[in-house]
Amino acid sequence: MTLRQMLRVLGIAVAAVVMVAGNALALTAQDLVGTWTIVSLTGDPYGPNPKGYLIFDANGRFIQLLTRPDLSKFAANKRDQGTAEEYKAAYLGTLGFFGTYTVNVTELTRHVEGSEYPNMIGTDQKLTVTLTGDELKYSNPNPVAESSPIVVVWKRAK
Numbered sequence: 001m002t003l004r005q006m007l008r009v010l011g012i013a014v015a016a017v018v019m020v021a022g023n024a025l026a027l028t029a030q031d032l033v034g035t036w037t038i039v040s041l042t043g044d045p046y047g048p049n050p051k052g053y054l055i056f057d058a059n060g061r062f063i064q065l066l067t068r069p070d071l072s073k074f075a076a077n078k079r080d081q082g083t084a085e086e087y088k089a090a091y092l093g094t095l096g097f098f099g100t101y102t103v104n105v106t107e108l109t110r111h112v113e114g115s116e117y118p119n120m121i122g123t124d125q126k127l128t129v130t131l132t133g134d135e136l137k138y139s140n141p142n143p144v145a146e147s148s149p150i151v152v153v154w155k156r157a158k
Contacts (some may be wrong), residue, residue, distance in 0.1 A: 027103050047068045066094065076089075107126060
């Protein structure tokens, strides 16, 4: 094969990789390792300024916790003595879950091992992820309004 033919083959290969990847570069699990803080969510019950962390470790484990910033304290000041209304507000204003994760190009799959919402346990969440600098973004099906997904934006904690 001549040098000209090798350069042509190399050029075609590079063009194919660019076309497949488009604007999204292939991610590895290592790209996600660390602590992320919530920036925003759309279509979700955590209010306009949610609080939360998403942590990925190097061994393929993750944990996520989201809360409303305006959760009211229980009047009795005891966790096991809330009223029905206090329990409902606390439950609906908080979501925590954990498990394992894998990354394949731009798809993040989270296998949920434990959650305060039992229906999530044992499920897999397949999310298309974009990572731009220190910003991680994905959309997630909305369990309340199935027609509008939740768009979640995180920033890497410094």
